Amino acid sequence: MKFIDKIIGLIAPHHCIICNAEGTILCQACYLSEFINQVSACFICEKATVDSKVCDKCTSKTPIRRLRVSTYLDPHVQKLIYNLKFSRTYACARRIAEILDDTSPLLFSNTVVTFVPSSPSRMRARGYDHAKLIAKEFARIRGLKCKPLLSKTNNSRQVGANKKQRLQQARSSYRLKSRQVELDSPIILIDDIVTTGATLGACAELLKKAGYKDVSCMAFAKKF
Ligand SMILES: [Zn+2]
Numbered sequence: 001m002k003f004i005d006k007i008i009g010l011i012a013p014h015h016c017i018i019c020n021a022e023g024t025i026l027c028q029a030c031y032l033s034e035f036i037n038q039v040s041a042c043f044i045c046e047k048a049t050v051d052s053k054v055c056d057k058c059t060s061k062t063p064i065r066r067l068r069v070s071t072y073l074d075p076h077v078q079k080l081i082y083n084l085k086f087s088r089t090y091a092c093a094r095r096i097a098e099i100l101d102d103t104s105p106l107l108f109s110n111t112v113v114t115f116v117p118s119s120p121s122r123m124r125a126r127g128y129d130h131a132k133l134i135a136k137e138f139a140r141i142r143g144l145k146c147k148p149l150l151s152k153t154n155n156s157r158q159v160g161a162n163k164k165q166r167l168q169q170a171r172s173s174y175r176l177k178s179r180q181v182e183l184d185s186p187i188i189l190i191d192d193i194v195t196t197g198a199t200l201g202a203c204a205e206l207l208k209k210a211g212y213k214d215v216s217c218m219a220f221a222k223k224f
């Protein structure tokens with residue numbers, strides 16, 4: 001736990017965002033009763049598939065081959081993500097990582113965890129990269145390495161753009177950092193929310209073009 005988070009926890013203890021119980025940002029009882037976990041399915045058409053693979057019909061629509069999602073983006077999940085971005089950051093990142101752990105299968109021990117990075121200006125404004133925090137916590141829980149394999153180059157917002165434009169924008173927004181991992185290592189690429197999959201898709205595509213053979217995506221929540 002980060003020192004600052006411990007201090008915040010002492011001054012103003014964390015409360016469950018749903019039932020207000022003290023001591024955690026989301027208690028296990030509320031998580032089990034209120035969160036609708038996603039089943040293993042193609043994230044585009046929602047057809048059931050093995051281990052969240054994109055189905056054969058949808059592979060032409062996205063560079064993503066597998067996207068595991070923990071839960072749907074309902075108001076509770078939205079509240080957790082709002083807290084992650086604007087107040088109880090570390091407590092939320094840890095809880096989200098625990099849920100990712102809870103909803104993910106066993107992974108190979110040489111798997112490397114990475115994340116969709118925030119833009120430099122947003123990181124300066126907030127002081128942290130929220131997807132990185134989730135990825136680091138998830139890697140810690142699973143005993144895996146976490147490496148920043150990508151960087152974000154500009155601040156273009158995707159709001160209002162259509163699907164094709166979003167993918168185009170996303171493609172021009174990310175760059176590969178110098179290679180830090182064996183190409184044979186399975187890669188898990190993490191983001192907090194998935195909407196159209198344009199951002200995760202563009203990042204997965206970059207990693208695959210760099211030669212990484214096994215790239216899977218993971219998102220905490222999916223928009224309905
Ligand atoms: Zn609760």
Ligand SMILES: [Zn+2]
Nearest residue numbers: 042045055058
């Ligand atoms: Zn499909």
